[in-house]
Amino acid sequence: MRGKTHCTIGVLVGIQVSLIFKIPISLFNIIVSAIFSILPDLDEPNSLISDFFLNKNISKFIYKALIYFINIIIFFTSLKINNNFYLSSIITFITIVIIEAKLTHMFLRKLFLSLIFLLLAICLYLIKSRVYFIFFTLILSLFPWFKHRSISHSIFSTVLMFFLLKQIELIYSISNLSFFGTVGYASHIFLGDLFTKQGVPLLYPLSNKKLSLCSFRVGSFFSNLLEILFIVILIYIIIYSIIKI
Template identity: 25%
Template sequence: MTGKTHIAIGVAAGLTIAYGKPINDQLIIITASTLGSLIPDLDHPKSKLNQKLLFLKNELYRIIFFIATAAGFLYLYLQSNNVIFALLSLIFLFISFSTHRGFTHSILGFLIFTYIIKNISSQYSIPYLYESISLGYLLHLVADFLTPKGIKLFYPLNLNIASPIVINPNSGIDSVIFTLASIYSIFLLFKFIL
């Protein structure tokens, strides 16, 4: 799936969960589910998030950037002895060496990342952060699982797993999903206002 479709799915999921909740919680839920829907593509230099994070949009710079990020979190861990920093260092190191749809698109990547978010959420008392990011992340994995290329679900095994029923992103179905998710989101926004 394309980045814009992942964003549309993340926003639609966030709006669905946020409906009827206080405004502060709504903002956290929608932002977190949208961010969660983009995180798995950190392993691609031209992903939506990397367009904002990386000065140069190429694979070598992506690797260097995430190794440096891992080193920064390792330094913070050594200074504070906070396990979250050690796990963040580990996850960014894995991201730096992962191929697209590898570590970040696996069960292992999902579990480590959501464990970190759960701890951050409870440590800083941020309601709905864990659930929202996890949902956005999971929906990203499901969407990519439905493509012909599939995902390396059982990373570090170098085996792409795809759904028996696939959606070819180049067939126009991606645009249909984007449009439907956007229409649904607009509908929910009107319900929020009324």
Template identity: 45%
Template structure:
């Protein structure tokens, strides 16, 4: 399922759950539903949640900038070793080709996303924010380095989400948040189970990818199904609002 569909389904379902459990529909409801319904895909550097943390165009700019300064640094070092301009240029050229194969934009982007989340946790720590708000940033900073749809898409991670959000929900006096966040996370996993790739839902106990369908993400049929699901959920939400409000 596409990231924007996960987000839309998450927000609509979050509103439905709030109506069913007689909970207030507040900005925290909408934001947490949107974040946790897309959060499992943080293990993919080009996902919608990764794009919110770090824009792809910005990371590409940084990538080119780093390679540019590496070019200069390598040339200056080589010119120190060899006074010949042509030899230095030759060394620089082939060294950069080697580095570009090793330092790809994909890997650098993962490092930048991890660094951004970890930096936020340090800022919160220095600001003496309660540790409960810092732990999630530290845990999710590891996600970009995980294999896609493994640990991040497991039942085990759903439990972890509930455990790390429970203290936060108590601190902000919105205890529904822990249930809402973990449910949205689980909803993402369930939706992905109906794709052709499936998910390793029992990871780390089993690495087998479990699939309940044959939908190809991004395909025309998949897009139609996703739009249909959003439409049905929207109609159900209107019905619930008329019933409970």
């Protein structure tokens, strides 16, 4: 399922569940539902949530600048060693081809995303923030390195997310953070990717087997049409619930 669909469903489900359980909802709660509904895809460098934390154009610019910088360093280092322009050029060309094959933009993007959360965790530690908040950011720093649709798309990660958010909620008195965060996170898995052809490993790490309730291919015309239909149905249910109240 596409990122924008996950986000929309997360917000709509958050609103609907708040109506069912009569829990007051605010703009902050809606934002929490939206962010956590796309958070599981932090294990995908090209996802909407990855772009939220690190713009793709910025990471591409940094990647190109880094390659050029490495290229210059290799050339002048080689030139200083052998004092031969042509030989240094050949050495630089061969070396940079090897480096570019290993140091890809996606690898560097994962590294940058991970560093963002690691730096945040360090900052939280320096200001003597509570351990649960630090632990939460450290977990997010690991997400980019997980295989796509593995532990981040499991029941275990959903329960862990609720536990951490609940501790943060109690410590900082953030009303209903764990409720809307978990609802948004769960909507991604149980009302989204579970209905795609690839499926999700709900019992990971106990089992790697991916469960799928449908065989819709993400991005296909039929799948996109069904996503729109599902959103329309959710909006209808919300309107109906409001009228009944």
